[in-house]
Amino acid sequence: MLKIENLDVFHGDAQALDDVSLDIPERAIVAIVxxxxxxxTSLIRTIAGMHRPARGKILYRGQDIAGWPSHKVCDLGIGQVAEGRQVFPTLSVAENLAMGAMLPRARAQRDRNLDKVYAMFPVLTERRxxxxxxxxxxxxxxxxxxxxxxxxxxLIMFDEPSLGLAPAIVHNVLKIVQTLNGxxxxCVLVEQNVAVSLKLASHAYVLENGRITLSGSGEALLGDDRVRQAYLGL
Structure with a gap:
């Protein structure tokens, strides 16, 4: 569904991504840890059209979208749940949700999607x-x-969805990712919470200093001694 080929990204003179390649199969949960x-985050933002790569391809269903503006990327069907939530704080819950439906692809489904969101998150109905x-x-x-x-x-890219949340809330949020995938x-899950991410993911990549250093099934990486020592303290 999404294929990244030989992606290089720079922030000024600093290289953020170095020859990154990965595959996101349709209907999978893929973790990037x-x-x-x-x-x-540089990878997520580059896919989303917020950073322009210096080199490489971002193929979404076979079409190279590298360098596309973010509104066009969103309208293709690539969503992003940004790090730190990034809600509009002075707007109401209902107004925030309405902002999400402004994409041309979403307008006809607005009411149906709103019902779905309120059914999934009843607390938002109460707080609308x-x-x-x-x-x-x-x-x-x-x-x-x-x-x-x-x-x-x-396709939804979740950028650090557990950041700053209490453990019980983290469990609920990651359960939502599982439910949506079901x-x-x-789902692309970008997380510092390595153990939980690898348990959820059918496939995973380890990103270190802008390069992919390991990849495999979530289960395989969870059992890999290098991952256990570097990220799990085992």
């Missing part, structure tokens, strides 16, 4: 007239996911 500063900035961290993460779903994506959504 690594330490803070490894290049995970409340300013998003007054929600708890977990509720804001639900809103960020709901807003993404309002854009009718076929309904046919392709």
């Amino acid at each position: 690594g330490a803070n500063g490894a290049g995970k 007239n409340q300013a998003a900035g007054t929600l708890s961290g977990g509720e804001q993460q639900m809103l960020a996911i709901g807003r993404c779903l309002m854009g009718a994506p076929d 309904e046919g959504m392709t």
Whole structure:
């Protein structure tokens, strides 16, 4: 569904991604794990059209979208749940969700998708007239996911969805990723929480200093001594 080939990305003189190649099969959960500063967010933002690569291809269903503006990438069906939630704090929950439905691909499905989001996150129904900035961290993460779903994506990239959340909330958020995948959504999970990510993922990549250093099934990487020593403290 999504294929990255030999991607190089620079921020000024600093190279953020170095010859990165990976595959995201349709209906899979693919984890991209690594330490803070490894290049995970740079990869997500480059796919989303927020950074322009210096070299390489980003093939979405066979079409090279490298360098496309982010609104065109979104309208193809690639959604993003950004690191740190990035909700509009002064807008209400309902207004945040309406913003997600502004893509041309999503307008005809707006009411159906809104019903789906409210059914998935009942707390958002209760808080729909409340300013998003007054929600708890977990509720804001639900809103960020709901807003993404309002854009009718076929693939969602989750960038550090557990960041800053209590363990019980983290469990709920990752359960949502599993549920969406079970309904046919392709999910890219970018996480520092390596153990949980690898348990969820059918396939995973380890990103270190901008390069892919390991790849394999989530289960295989979870049992790999290099991963266990570097990321799990085992």
